[in-house]
Amino acid sequence: MAGGVKGSTGRPDGRATRWEGQRERRRAEFAEAAITAIERYGPDVLTEQIAAEAGVARPRLYRHFEGKADLQHTVCQRIVRRLMAELAPVWRAGGSPNEIITSAIDTIVRWLGTHRQLYRYLVRHSRRDPAGRGDAITDFTGTFAVNLGRLLAGALRAAGLDERGMEPFAFGLVAFVEAAIGRWLAEAEGGTAEQFTAELARSVWRLIEGMLGERGLRPDPERPLPDSAGIDLLDPNPH
Template identity: 45%
Template sequence: MAASTGTRVDGRAARWAGQQARRRAEFVEAALVAITRHGPGVSTEQIAEQAGVARTGLYKHFADAGDLQRAIAQRAAELVTAELEPVWHPTEGSPREMIVAAIGTHLRWLTEHTELHRYLVRNALTPPLGDSAIDVKAAIGQHLSRLFTGWLGGFGLDPAPADTVAFGLVGYVESATTRWLDHPGSLSLEEFTAQLTGTIWAMLDHTLRMGGVVLDPDQPLPLPPGAEH
């Protein structure tokens, strides 16, 4: 009898946890809509209104505002890494073509989610969000690091620089893109893409040359073993 009671309790706990997770996900999606409508300075009240609940209703599912902000940052990381999925699994093309494709995909996502990007940047500078705002950058950096590790290993080079190069590129692109989004008249999308592409290739080319590998950025590049995984 005790075992049966325990099973029922465990079942209720599992259902409650599932309901909590679903409600949290629904509130996060509502928050994304509210951010698009109200901008990076969106308030908790505006998010609650979008979700159709009172402000106190949010805090039945989030410990505090920081918890909600962290959940938003995590969701943003999931969205952007999914959008960049083709980048993590390259098939063919020249180095320049691959870089242009990656930058183009990233810029398209950012221009479609400009307010969300600004929200994450804005809240990265003040408590309680803190380091959770780097979730998007960390996710991209980790994917790039694995990709670069495969490339360097395939060329017979030490993969140790992959992490530094990956996160360095992410930081550069994020800073430059934030500036460009705030001052769109300074460079066209095509000019900005070309500038990013040139700088990224320069960093990658330097890393390869340090290991004795010289590539033409405009020649098709056969994938080394492991780079496609």
Template identity: 40%
Template sequence: MTASSTPHRVDGRAARWAGQHERRRREFVDAALRAIAEHGPEVSTEQIAEQAGVARTRLYKHFTDTPDLQAAISERTVELITAELLPALDPQRTPVQMVRGVISAHIGWLVEHDNLFRYLTRYAVSSRSGGRDAFTDTKSAIAGHLTLMFEHYLGAFGMDTRVAEMSAFGVVGLVESSTSRWVEHPGGMDREELADLLTGWVWRLIDDVLRSGGVELDPHEPLAAQELSARGG
């Protein structure tokens, strides 16, 4: 063996270990999601380990502590929610269809993953000072996707893109807080009624931002066609 070949072998082993480590972390996170669905938001680390088929101590060979596991669960949740919401942001749809699609997908996801939602909420309340807040992580990720979309279309319509981020976070905050309250206290309102209510609110917010910049979108015409028209196409 030559001296020059040794680092390559070490690097190869390190890469394989890193890949295996990440794969195992993801498997444990998926097991945690199943355990949360089964046992609820107060799921214990022991129950997560049992779901994964390993001893509790085995988990902590892949996570530094409980907050690290909770943060990984949050990251996986962001992936799942994003996969549900992004298809609704199809510019071939009308603006109102896009708004309604995202809101309906969000409500549906919360209803179907009620225990996970409560788990993230519980973690947000109990998160150690200065630590990562899983609930905030999730909302910020969704708002980040909306910010990019808002920046694109505000730019296409010749508007100030600086309002994109605040608008996105405002929309997410409105939908998140209203939906969270509805999950806890429906008040006799069903999912479709809630989606209708929120769609109206969100569209009026977006419409107000656009009108302040001199842009009037037709809520019932595909967004892509309106963008093309604005660009002179």
């Protein structure tokens, strides 16, 4: 309820506020326990195994969630936030387009490769839940694609060129990367992580270069981006 639960005086009820804060802390703790259990038992982890990892009985675990779907949604969101935290330094470091693309792909490939059980859990359980909350993976890739589209459009706009169509292109590009990484994780047919990352990074740049080139913009892949082009591609509310 907006503004918190209020007592008869109209002021927020302190007990309700404390309970809500405690509930959120416990949800976070149980989600972390679930991640540990997933790493140990795999994506088909049982609720009983999660509860055992958290050191509580199954009924007590569900006191803090509105059923299994709510638990899965919370866990998926937390897994995605871990990946986002790994990616954050990529944007802060800056660099050339090639450096940024390669570093981002390398980070994602290595993190998901190290945490394959978490990736499999995401694939199976990241979906819109009954409460209408979004799919964790879609929220992540969608935010990335929207901001990438804005970055590319901004580069074209600064050069006085046609910027239309960059958002659909960015969504297609992100979907391509997501599918390629998912296939490599499933089959590893693309050689080592280093080889796969290098080839995928080259493919991504070729697509970006081709699209921008058609509009008359030919950026140097090895030239550092100007500070004015900086944008956190994972920020859901970019300035």
